[in-house]
Amino acid sequence: MTEAISTTGLTKFYGEHRGVIDVDLGIREGEVFGLLGPNGSGKTTCIRLFLDLIHPTSGSATILGLNSQADSVRIRQEVGYLPGDFVTYEKLTGRDLLEYFANLRGHGMAHAESLAERFDLDLTRKIGELSRGNRQKVGLVQAFMSDPRLLILDEPTSALDPLLQQEFHRMVLEETAAGKTLFISSHMLSEVEIICDRVGIIREGSLAAIEEIATLRERVLTRVEIEFSDPVSAADFHGLDGVTDVVVSDHRLTCSVTGTVDSLIKAAARHTVIRMESAQPGLEEVFLAFYSDDADKEGPGAA
Amino acid sequence: MLRNVYLKSLRDSRKSILFYSIGTMALGLYVTLFYPTIRDATGFTDFLEDLPEVFQALIGDAETYTTAEGFLNAEVFSFMGPLIVSVFAIIAGTAAIAGEEESHTLDQLLANPISRTSVLLQKAGALLTGLLALSVALGIGLVAGSKIAGFDLSITGTAQAIASLYVLGATMGLLALSIGAATGRKGLAGGVTAGVGVVGFLLDTFLSVVEVLEPARFISVFYYFNNNDVMLNGINAAHMLALVGLTGVAVATAVWRFDRRDVSV
Numbered sequence: 001m002t003e004a005i006s007t008t009g010l011t012k013f014y015g016e017h018r019g020v021i022d023v024d025l026g027i028r029e030g031e032v033f034g035l036l037g038p039n040g041s042g043k044t045t046c047i048r049l050f051l052d053l054i055h056p057t058s059g060s061a062t063i064l065g066l067n068s069q070a071d072s073v074r075i076r077q078e079v080g081y082l083p084g085d086f087v088t089y090e091k092l093t094g095r096d097l098l099e100y101f102a103n104l105r106g107h108g109m110a111h112a113e114s115l116a117e118r119f120d121l122d123l124t125r126k127i128g129e130l131s132r133g134n135r136q137k138v139g140l141v142q143a144f145m146s147d148p149r150l151l152i153l154d155e156p157t158s159a160l161d162p163l164l165q166q167e168f169h170r171m172v173l174e175e176t177a178a179g180k181t182l183f184i185s186s187h188m189l190s191e192v193e194i195i196c197d198r199v200g201i202i203r204e205g206s207l208a209a210i211e212e213i214a215t216l217r218e219r220v221l222t223r224v225e226i227e228f229s230d231p232v233s234a235a236d237f238h239g240l241d242g243v244t245d246v247v248v249s250d251h252r253l254t255c256s257v258t259g260t261v262d263s264l265i266k267a268a269a270r271h272t273v274i275r276m277e278s279a280q281p282g283l284e285e286v287f288l289a290f291y292s293d294d295a296d297k298e299g300p301g302a303a
Numbered sequence: 304m305l306r307n308v309y310l311k312s313l314r315d316s317r318k319s320i321l322f323y324s325i326g327t328m329a330l331g332l333y334v335t336l337f338y339p340t341i342r343d344a345t346g347f348t349d350f351l352e353d354l355p356e357v358f359q360a361l362i363g364d365a366e367t368y369t370t371a372e373g374f375l376n377a378e379v380f381s382f383m384g385p386l387i388v389s390v391f392a393i394i395a396g397t398a399a400i401a402g403e404e405e406s407h408t409l410d411q412l413l414a415n416p417i418s419r420t421s422v423l424l425q426k427a428g429a430l431l432t433g434l435l436a437l438s439v440a441l442g443i444g445l446v447a448g449s450k451i452a453g454f455d456l457s458i459t460g461t462a463q464a465i466a467s468l469y470v471l472g473a474t475m476g477l478l479a480l481s482i483g484a485a486t487g488r489k490g491l492a493g494g495v496t497a498g499v500g501v502v503g504f505l506l507d508t509f510l511s512v513v514e515v516l517e518p519a520r521f522i523s524v525f526y527y528f529n530n531n532d533v534m535l536n537g538i539n540a541a542h543m544l545a546l547v548g549l550t551g552v553a554v555a556t557a558v559w560r561f562d563r564r565d566v567s568v
Contacts, residue, residue, distance in 0.1 A: 014565075051413075053410060053413060053566045054565035054566065055564075055565060072418075073416050073417065073418050074416070076414060076415060076416040076417075079414075081414040083411065083414075083568070087406075087407040087410075088408055088411050089408055096305060099305050100305040100311055103305055103307065104416065105416060106416075
């Protein structure tokens with residue numbers, strides 16, 4: 001099976017400034033891949049290198065089996081792209097813009113019209129008059145309308161309300177069912193974990209790790225707080241599988257859990273539980289999981 | 304008008320093309336309608352002949368005002384015509400690529416399956432088409448005005464002078480487009496090109512009477528545009544080729560550079 005995206009030592013410096021350093025990435029066709037990292041970590045740089053909008057300082061990228069620089073026009077024929085900040089011709093109406101890009105891509109408007117309808121998007125209004133969310137819809141429509149083999153989406157749901165995010169997730173599922181590949185960047189784990197099969201974690205321009213979502217969940221620390229009806233003893237919770245940082249004060253327990261919460265739940269069940277809260281791990285926690293001593297032993301960048 | 308980059312660019316500048324064309328046509332009409340008044344004003348040519356050489360360089364010598372061609376050469380093709388055409392060309396040239404880049408639309412355009420060279424050449428084509436509209440409008444203004452005012456105008460002289468003006472406009476516009484494409488900087492493209500025009504004009508007009516600066520006029524675009532008074536003496540092929548050559552080098556360099564540089568978000 002050919003790889004949809006494959007990079008070797010991909011490096012980009014903007015003069016003195018770091019873009020990305022030595023990125024080795026292999027994304028299978030048909031996969032939904034998430035690139036996760038904080039702002040300024042190099043996500044957008046990667047994407048712009050794939051589309052040949054910027055050129056690598058060293059290393060190379062192969063997109064759908066084609067060289068990102070030599071065959072960039074053929075690549076872009078097969079790629080739908082949504083930039084992080086979708087800015088386009090403000091004086092054009094949505095329909096005019098989609099028609100222009102459809103002409104440049106050599107296809108009709110039928111799919112664009114049906115996508116716009118699906119997003120409940122008014123194509124007669126000028127793009128400059130649209131709200132940020134509606135403009136993002138135009139961006140999504142133009143990315144999906146050519147029915148591309150590969151979709152590269154930079155923070156696609158950032159401006160969408162929850163309902164539209166769900167609609168977007170459904171579209172992603174349909175695309176994968178049709179065998180398409182998606183490359184999605186985000187700075188929120190919660191966004192990528194719903195839709196992605198694998199996640200690459202990028203930090204200060206370097207790829208720190210590539211993990212299956214399931215594996216990632218196992219390694220990520222979840223903060224758990226349990227309130228019991230009676231005071232409990234910390235000893236009951238020490239030495240449980242994946243449970244650390246146990247602190248008991250009176251009838252309240254806080255701890256960190258990696259992987260499954262099963263052993264904690266079973267231990268807690270011996271007491272009467274009033275309330276249980278677990279915090280969705282943020283990006284900080286994901287990084288902590290990967291930069292703790294444990295992660296270092298296995299080596300960052302281990303795929 | 305949204306079929307390709309060329310037509311889209313024309314669509315973007317359709318209002319500008321319309322207004323500037325009205326401007327050049329109005330200039331053609333105004334000057335031709337005004338000419339008989341000057342021609343019939345007795346004593347004016349005597350006055351001119353008594354002027355020092357430097358003032359004649361500035362406002363024209365006696366011949367300028369006694370023939371229609373001489374008058375149009377001075378009033379249309381020495382200052383106002385080049386000014387209007389150059390302003391249009393520089394604005395269109397800077398907007399073409401650097402303008403799109405600075406308004407953040409170039410990124411999305413280039414994400415489509417189209418080569419940068421094609422984008423550059425189609426935008427250059429749109430600029431040349433716009434200039435053609437201005438030139439035709441000027442021609443219509445001049446010919447119609449001469450008919451209304453009732454004097455004969457050399458059609459070949461007029462056509463050649465307009466052609467020369469067109470080449471000047473193309474040079475200025477494509478120079479601005481090229482600098483913008485090569486650097487992505489609109490201000491730089493407009494500033495440098497306007498500088499080339501203004502310095503060229505000064506060198507060829509006012510400073511041509513300063514002996515020390517005489518050799519410097521060869522670096523002036525205005526020297527190649529109209530130093531030999533195209534309206535009166537016909538087009539100078541070598542001069543036109545010099546402008547076309549300069550433009551060709553600028554565009555070729557821009558194509559090379561634009562293809563290799565990073566496009567900003």
